[in-house]
Amino acid sequence: MKKIDSINRLLVLISALLMISAYFTPLWQISLWAPQYPEGLNMKIWIDKLSGDVDIINGVNHYIGMKHIGVEMFPEFTYLIYVFAFIIGFGILAAWIARRWAAYTFLGLISLLGIGVLVDMYLWGYDYGHNLDQMAAIKVPGMAYQPPLIGYKELLNFLAYSGPDTGGWIISVSGILLLFVIIRFFIQDKKANHPNQNI
Template identity: 70%
Template sequence: MKKLSKSNRILILIAALLIIPAYFTPLWQISLWAPQYPEGLNMKIWIDHLSGNVDQINGVNHYIGMNHIGDEMFPEFTFLIYVIGGLIALGILAFLIGKRWSLYAFFGLMTLFGIGVLVDMYRWGYEYGHTLDPKAAIKVEGMSYQPPLIGYKELLNFIAYSGPDTGSWILIGGVGLLIVAIIRDRFQKPVQAL
């Protein structure tokens, strides 16, 4: 089994350690702008809680019959800290093993995690935007209020934005380092085992 170069092993270690800021920075953000909110309303999604203008967003959304947003809406908050910890541990293990398969396995796990997060965010946004109270004060026939998964979308008189926040950009940078390690591994001469 091909051993990785020292520099590629260091790239794996840095990528694993770059996961740590996920505990201390917001991972996702959803923002809303409207004439009555020109400064915007912003909600940040962290590893275990929500922050930002959540109460104001709930107040606006109440009129169109959307569910109340709260930490309890996200069961992921109860286990995401362990998933992130597991990814860090597996990255460090891949660094210690130092074989080609460990690099590819860690990259595969990080990619699956990213895809899983996007699928979960889409599912949440779909349910949130389509489950409306029929007794809401404002009803627009055939209208749903699903926020965009990534990017901008017009929802009535609001412009909504959804996308990665600081923690996710750092994680994406870590995956980028793994891609660099994979490319370098493809073009490097085999390292002799000691």
């Protein structure tokens, strides 16, 4: 298997180390704005906990029959810390052994993590927004309150936003760095196959 050069090794290592930020920064955020909350309400989702205006959001959502948001809603909190640790450890190993297959595998693991998180967030949002208490004080026939997966969405008199927070963006940078490494592989191969061609 082909080895990778020192620059690519460094980029792979940086990519792995950047992911450590997931243990210290929120990964995702959901925000709500309404006339009665012009300053907005914000919930931050970390690797193993929730923070922000969770209690206020629960109080508002109670009237339309949405479930109480709590750590118990996210069984992922019990194992995400280990998933991240494995991927980070593999990334450091990939930089150490300096083989292309390891860099490809590392990128694949980050990609699977990202896809898994998005699918999981969508399924949670669907259940949270559709399975409502039929005894709720406010009922709008046919209305669902599923928050957006990414971006903005109007829900009654609220404007909802969902998207990556600090940790999520840093992990995105990790993936972009690895993608850059893969692109460098193709450029290096092209130069090797056409040594007299300027690229």
